[in-house]
Amino acid sequence: MKFSAASSLIGNDFASRRWHWPAAIAMSLAALTVAISGCVISQPMTGLAHTAIPDLHASPERLRDHVRVLSEDFLGRGFEQPQTLQRAADYIVAELAKSGVMAERQRFEVDGQGYENLIARFGLAEGTKPLLVMGAHYDSALTHEGVPTPGADDNASGVAGLLELARLLKQTTPGQPVELVFYTLEEPPNFRTNDMGSYRHALSLQQRNQPVRLMLSVEMIGYYSDDSGSQSYPLAPLGWIYPDKGNFIALIGEMKNFSEMRRTKAVMRASGGGPNPLGVHSLNAPRFVHGVDFSDHLNYWRLGYPAIMVTDTSFMRNPHYHQRTDTWDRLDYSRMAQVVRMLAAVALDTP
Structure with a gap:
C-alpha cells in the first residue's frame, strides 16, 4: 500500500510537473524577452566616455534669472501675441551678445x-565635419x-540652458561645428505643421546639403522630484525598467538612433560629476509611443536627421505642464546646471 500510494503520488507529481513545464518555459521566455527589450530600449550598461572635458561651471543663478525673466516679463510669448514673442527673441539676442556671441536671425x-x-x-x-x-x-x-x-x-528652462551653454562654449572651442538654435512656434496651433521654427531650420539644412551628426532638442529640463511615484510612463511596462522617482534627465530617441544615443548617454553620464550626480536614462522607442515626438526633434526625424530629445519628461512628471502654475520658483536650478554641463560635454566631444 505504501509503495502503491507513493507510486501514485510520484506519478501525479510527474504529471503535474509535465503540464507545468510548458507554462514555466513560456514564462521564462517572456521574462527573457522583457529583459532583452529593456536592454535594447534603455541601454543600461552604457559605459563612461573617455573624452577629456574641461572643468566648465554652469551657474544655477544665471539659469534662474533667465527663466524668471522669460516667464514673468514675457508672459504670453506665443503665436497669439507676436509682439511679446518678438521681445523674448530680442532678449535672447541681447543675452547672447553679453557672452560675446553673435546671433543670426532666421x-x-x-x-x-x-x-x-x-x-x-x-x-x-x-562643411568641415557634420553639424x-x-x-x-x-x-x-x-x-x-x-x-x-x-x-x-516649458520651455524657458531649455532656453536658459542654451543661453548658459553659449556662455560656456564661448570659453572654449568645440572640435566640431555646433549650432545652438532658439526656435519659435513649437507650440499649438503650429505644432506638427511646416510653420514650426524647427521645421524651417531643418529644411534650411537639407536645402544646403548640410550633413548633421546629431540634433538634441532641449525640451523642459528644470522639474525634478525625489518622491516615490512622482514619475510615470506612457506604457506601464516601462515602469518595470525605469525609476519611479522623477529625479533624472531622460534622453528619447528613435530605435534607429541607437548608436547616437549610446555615445550621447555615455558622455553625459561621464560629465555629471559632483557628490550627487544627476541620473541619465534613455529610451529608444518607435514614434507611435505617446510623447516621444512631442518637441522640435520631430522635424529632424521627418527630414531624415538623427535626433534625440533631452527632457525632464514633461507631463510624465511635471503636474504644471501647460498650466498657469508652470512658474520659475518650482524648478531645480542646481540640477539644471548639471544638465547644461552635460550638454557642454556633448558639444566638446569629437567623434
Whole structure:
C-alpha cells in the first residue's frame, strides 16, 4: 500500500510537473524577452566616455534669472501675441551678445506675420565635419482655457540652458561645428505643421546639403522630484525598467538612433560629476509611443536627421505642464546646471 500510494503520488507529481513545464518555459521566455527589450530600449550598461572635458561651471543663478525673466516679463510669448514673442527673441539676442556671441536671425512669415529663429554658431566652420545642432523653443503655450502660461519649465528652462551653454562654449572651442538654435512656434496651433521654427531650420539644412551628426532638442529640463511615484510612463511596462522617482534627465530617441544615443548617454553620464550626480536614462522607442515626438526633434526625424530629445519628461512628471502654475520658483536650478554641463560635454566631444 505504501509503495502503491507513493507510486501514485510520484506519478501525479510527474504529471503535474509535465503540464507545468510548458507554462514555466513560456514564462521564462517572456521574462527573457522583457529583459532583452529593456536592454535594447534603455541601454543600461552604457559605459563612461573617455573624452577629456574641461572643468566648465554652469551657474544655477544665471539659469534662474533667465527663466524668471522669460516667464514673468514675457508672459504670453506665443503665436497669439507676436509682439511679446518678438521681445523674448530680442532678449535672447541681447543675452547672447553679453557672452560675446553673435546671433543670426532666421526670419520667416506665417499668415503675413514675421517670426524668427535665432542661431548661434561655435567651433569649426560648417562643411568641415557634420553639424551638431542643439535647439530649444522659446515660445510658450496657452492653457486649455486659452490663458497664457508662464512656461517656466516649458520651455524657458531649455532656453536658459542654451543661453548658459553659449556662455560656456564661448570659453572654449568645440572640435566640431555646433549650432545652438532658439526656435519659435513649437507650440499649438503650429505644432506638427511646416510653420514650426524647427521645421524651417531643418529644411534650411537639407536645402544646403548640410550633413548633421546629431540634433538634441532641449525640451523642459528644470522639474525634478525625489518622491516615490512622482514619475510615470506612457506604457506601464516601462515602469518595470525605469525609476519611479522623477529625479533624472531622460534622453528619447528613435530605435534607429541607437548608436547616437549610446555615445550621447555615455558622455553625459561621464560629465555629471559632483557628490550627487544627476541620473541619465534613455529610451529608444518607435514614434507611435505617446510623447516621444512631442518637441522640435520631430522635424529632424521627418527630414531624415538623427535626433534625440533631452527632457525632464514633461507631463510624465511635471503636474504644471501647460498650466498657469508652470512658474520659475518650482524648478531645480542646481540640477539644471548639471544638465547644461552635460550638454557642454556633448558639444566638446569629437567623434
